[in-house]
Every structure is written in structure tokens, then in C-alpha cells.
Amino acid sequence: MSDVVVVGGGSIGLSIAWEIARRGADVTLVEQGRVGREASWAGAGFFPPGNLSNAASPHAQLRAFSHSLWADWTARLFEQTGIDNGYRVCGGLIVSFDASLADEIQQWRDEDVSVERVAPDAVRNLEPAVTADLCDAYVLPTLAQARNPRHLKAVRAACAAAGVKFLEGCPVTAWERSDGAILAAQTGHGRVPGKQFVIAAGAWSSMLLAVAGCPVTIEPVRGQIALLQLPRPLFRRVIEMGPRYLVPRPDGRVLIGSTEERVGFVKQNTVAGVNGLLEFATSLVPELAEAEVERCWSGLRPCPTRELPLIGRLPEAQNAVVATGHFRSGLQMSPGTAVLVSELLTGEKTSIDLLPFAPARS
Ligand SMILES: Cc1cc2nc3c(=O)[nH]c(=O)nc-3n(C[C@H](O)[C@H](O)[C@H](O)COP(=O)(O)OP(=O)(O)OC[C@H]3O[C@@H](n4cnc5c(N)ncnc54)[C@H](O)[C@@H]3O)c2cc1C
Known part of the structure; x- marks a missing residue:
């Protein structure tokens, strides 16, 4: 029997599996499809900065805590796997065609983040x-980015090196429960028993939470991305305008993101979605009109029916911890979430207060 069974092999589940295995636990990760192929693969991989000393809201604290871990995680992943996840501080440019940035900029200033x-x-x-x-522009010098697929590959390799067992193509369909605890995850390939369980199933978490007595649901919110290819980089910083952005890669590629669509579990690109992204991109960087469109894709962000992600023990199954609902920030917040969940699993005091993230709060 494993010490910890993690359900879901996205950035959240993989990071938790690595962190808790590093602390000596025997870990099994159960994934319905292939590890690292859903939202975490699809995301753009840019990370707004944070400052833990001045982060007032719980969301800002989690962002800042995670931000403080990325450089170290990157170095350790490289040391252990030889895979460069592409993490680098590239800076960001927040722009607007009208004078609407005042509130957003004030939030950074309140956190004492350089802007x-x-x-x-x-x-x-x-x-x-x-x-x-x-009309308006601000530089965020400490905004960073990483290459999601490479990062996921690195965390997976680090998990394997730490002894994590992977069960892929293995959907968890129900829980075997007794006396307020989970005994095993039931899957299409039999039962997977464990001492503790982690639910990190992204946009698909609702069913697993409902049967474990959690009142919060998670909705899939589609995000489309278009990838352009250019012979050389046209700009260095991530350019952000509201919910849309351009992420320049050092090899000349540019990611254009992203839509926010509540269309259920439908992962496809639409003419309207891609057109909107291309128009947005050329309105900001006109030369992109000459770029080659390399490919488009979409992913399903896990959006909770409340503001904050869910991180905490399930009230009706005390040996189960949930870590999901990170919506637009799940890659960025994955190292912080992994450390916090591991602290919960080992009974340590958590690095930030997790009460606001408790799954029992609706
Ligand atoms: C277009 C787009 C752009 C984004 N850009 C950014 C960004 O720039 N920065 C950032 O930080 N975040 C970004 N995000 C958000 C980020 O990708 C998500 O918040 C994050 O990937 C969520 O990670 P996860 O592990 O919870 O979910 P996922 O990566 O979706 O992983 C969940 C896994 O659980 C598995 N699973 C589900 N149900 C079961 C089951 N019953 N049994 C077994 N396995 C199961 C799934 O197959 C999946 O592999 C973006 C997302 C999108 C779509």
C-alpha cells in the first residue's frame, strides 16, 4: 500500500508527487490519460511576480510563495534530470489602449512589487x-516564464527518480470509504489502496470531490492559444492586456493567449477564438501579421465556484487532501501548492495560512 496516492498528473499532481516523495513517502500517481497532457501542457507558462512580505490577500500569498520557489525548483530539476524547463525572468509589459490600468498597477504597488x-x-x-x-504602459521587471511541456517532462523524470509509481490510462471512478476515511481509489484497472490521498484532477475534479463530500464544484473554462513562428524574436517581454497576452520565446516563437470560454469539456479551436487572438496580436505588434501560424490548441482551466483554489483536507475524508481550482495560475502556483500539501500530509505547520483555501468553505 502506498503512503500517498495522488489522483491527476498535471502540474499540481506531479509537483505534489515529487515534493512528497522527496520527503521520503512511497507515492503512486494515478492518471486517467497521459501524464502532463491537459491544462498544464496547454498553458502559456508566464508567471506574474509576488512579494510574500507584503502580500495581503490569500491569493497573493500563494502566488508570492510559489514565486519564491521557482528558481530553486528549476535548478534542482536541472541538476536531477538534465532538463532545462526554460524558466527565466524576462519581464512584462502591461499595456492598454485606454486609461484603465490604475487599479491593476495600484495592486502591484500595494504589494511593493517593482512596477x-x-x-x-x-x-x-x-x-x-x-x-x-x-495610451498607458508599465514594466513589471520580475515577471518570469517557463516552457510548460519541458517543465512537466522534468518534474515527471524527477518523480520517477524519486521512486514515484505511475498508473496511466487509469481513471479513478469512485472512492472506497469507511469511517470518514478513504481506503482505496477505485479505477478501471482495480483498486489502488493508500494511507493518504490527494485529489489534483484539475477541471475534472468535481465528481471526485462530490463523492468525498465537498460542497465546491470545479468548472472547465476553455482557453485557446495560437502559436506563431518567426525567424528571430521581435520583442523580449511578455506583453499583457487584460486577460490576453503575447509570450515571446527566445527561439522566435510567440504564444498568443487566451480566450475564456465556458463550453463544458470541449477542447477545440474555433474560428472566432483564433481570429480574436490574431487580431489582438497584430494590434499590439503589427509585424506579427507576417509571422507563420505554426499551430493552435486549447486547454481546460479548473475554475472553482469561488475565488480561491481549494487546498486542504476534505471534511468528510480526513485522510484526503484536495489541491485544485487554480484556474489561470496553476502552473505558477504548482511549487507552492506542492510544498503546502506536503506540509499538510506530514502534519507540519504550513508555510502560509491555508484556512481561506479550505475545501469546506463555499
Ligand atoms: C490556454 C491556457 C493558458 C494558461 N496560461 C497559464 C499561465 O501562463 N500561467 C499559469 O500559471 N497557468 C496558466 N494556465 C492555467 C494552468 O494551466 C492551470 O491552472 C493548471 O494547468 C492546472 O493544473 P492541474 O494539474 O490542476 O490540471 P491539469 O493539468 O488539467 O491536470 C489534471 C489531470 O488530472 C487528470 N484526471 C482528471 N480526472 C481524473 C480521474 N478521475 N482519474 C485520474 N486522473 C484524472 C487529467 O487527465 C489531467 O491530466 C493556463 C491554462 C490555459 C488553458
């Missing part, structure tokens, strides 16, 4: 390819 206003006519000194038609 610098750039006069619209000076933006082209920083990023010459960006349109001159902007």
Missing part, C-alpha cells in the same frame, strides 16, 4: 516592435 510607468511614446525605446498607439 515602472513608461510614457507611451517611450515604449518603442524598450520594445521597438510594439505599436505606438498605446
Whole structure:
């Protein structure tokens, strides 16, 4: 019997499996499809900064805590697997065609995160390819990015090196329960017993939570992405405008993201979705009109029916911990979530207060 059974092999489940295995636990990870192929693979992989000393809200604390771990995780993953996850501090440019950025910028200032206003006519000194038609622009120097598929590959390899057992193509369909505890996960390939369980099933978590007595549901929210290819990088910083953004890779590729669509478990690209992304991209960087469209994809973000992700023990199954509902920030928040869940599993005091994230709160 495993010490810990993790259900879900996205960035959250994989990171938890690695972290708890590093602490000496015997871990089995159960995945319905292939590890690291859902939202975590589909995401853009950019990470707004944080500052733990001044993070007022629980969400900002989790973001800041995770932010503080990324460089170290990257170094350890490289040391153990030889895989470079592409993590680098590239900086960000927050822009607007109207004067609507005041509230967003104030939040960064309240957190004491470095943010610098750039006069619209000076933006082209920083990023010459960006349109001159902007009304407002700010630089976030400590925004970072990583290559999701490479990161997932690295965490998977590190898990394997730490002895994590993988059961892929193995959906968990129900829980075997007794006296307020889970005894085993029931799967299409038999039962998987464990001492403790972690539910990290992303957008598919609702069914597993409901049968374990949790009042919160998780809705899938589709995000579409278009990937462009250029012979050389046109700009260096991630450019953000509201919920949409351009992420430049060092090899000249540019990710354009993303839509937010409540269409159930439908993962496809639509004409309207991709058109909207391409128009957005060329309105900010006109030269992108000449770029090659390499491919498009979409992923299903896990969106909870409340503001915060769920991280905590399930009230009706005390040996089960849930870690899901990270919506638009699950890659960024995966190292922090993994450390916090491991602290819960081992009975340590958690690095930040997890009460606001408790699954019992609706
Ligand atoms: C287009 C897009 C852009 C994004 N950009 C960013 C970004 O720039 N930065 C950022 O931090 N985040 C970003 N995100 C959000 C981020 O990708 C998600 O928050 C994160 O991937 C969630 O991770 P997860 O492990 O919870 O879910 P997933 O990666 O979806 O993993 C859940 C896994 O659980 C498995 N599973 C489900 N049910 C079962 C079951 N019953 N039995 C066994 N296995 C099961 C699934 O098959 C899946 O592999 C983006 C998302 C999208 C879609």
C-alpha cells in the first residue's frame, strides 16, 4: 500500500508527487490519460511576480510563495534530470489602449512589487516592435516564464527518480470509504489502496470531490492559444492586456493567449477564438501579421465556484487532501501548492495560512 496516492498528473499532481516523495513517502500517481497532457501542457507558462512580505490577500500569498520557489525548483530539476524547463525572468509589459490600468498597477504597488510607468511614446525605446498607439504602459521587471511541456517532462523524470509509481490510462471512478476515511481509489484497472490521498484532477475534479463530500464544484473554462513562428524574436517581454497576452520565446516563437470560454469539456479551436487572438496580436505588434501560424490548441482551466483554489483536507475524508481550482495560475502556483500539501500530509505547520483555501468553505 502506498503512503500517498495522488489522483491527476498535471502540474499540481506531479509537483505534489515529487515534493512528497522527496520527503521520503512511497507515492503512486494515478492518471486517467497521459501524464502532463491537459491544462498544464496547454498553458502559456508566464508567471506574474509576488512579494510574500507584503502580500495581503490569500491569493497573493500563494502566488508570492510559489514565486519564491521557482528558481530553486528549476535548478534542482536541472541538476536531477538534465532538463532545462526554460524558466527565466524576462519581464512584462502591461499595456492598454485606454486609461484603465490604475487599479491593476495600484495592486502591484500595494504589494511593493517593482512596477515602472513608461510614457507611451517611450515604449518603442524598450520594445521597438510594439505599436505606438498605446495610451498607458508599465514594466513589471520580475515577471518570469517557463516552457510548460519541458517543465512537466522534468518534474515527471524527477518523480520517477524519486521512486514515484505511475498508473496511466487509469481513471479513478469512485472512492472506497469507511469511517470518514478513504481506503482505496477505485479505477478501471482495480483498486489502488493508500494511507493518504490527494485529489489534483484539475477541471475534472468535481465528481471526485462530490463523492468525498465537498460542497465546491470545479468548472472547465476553455482557453485557446495560437502559436506563431518567426525567424528571430521581435520583442523580449511578455506583453499583457487584460486577460490576453503575447509570450515571446527566445527561439522566435510567440504564444498568443487566451480566450475564456465556458463550453463544458470541449477542447477545440474555433474560428472566432483564433481570429480574436490574431487580431489582438497584430494590434499590439503589427509585424506579427507576417509571422507563420505554426499551430493552435486549447486547454481546460479548473475554475472553482469561488475565488480561491481549494487546498486542504476534505471534511468528510480526513485522510484526503484536495489541491485544485487554480484556474489561470496553476502552473505558477504548482511549487507552492506542492510544498503546502506536503506540509499538510506530514502534519507540519504550513508555510502560509491555508484556512481561506479550505475545501469546506463555499
Ligand atoms: C490556454 C491556457 C493558458 C494558461 N496560461 C497559464 C499561465 O501562463 N500561467 C499559469 O500559471 N497557468 C496558466 N494556465 C492555467 C494552468 O494551466 C492551470 O491552472 C493548471 O494547468 C492546472 O493544473 P492541474 O494539474 O490542476 O490540471 P491539469 O493539468 O488539467 O491536470 C489534471 C489531470 O488530472 C487528470 N484526471 C482528471 N480526472 C481524473 C480521474 N478521475 N482519474 C485520474 N486522473 C484524472 C487529467 O487527465 C489531467 O491530466 C493556463 C491554462 C490555459 C488553458
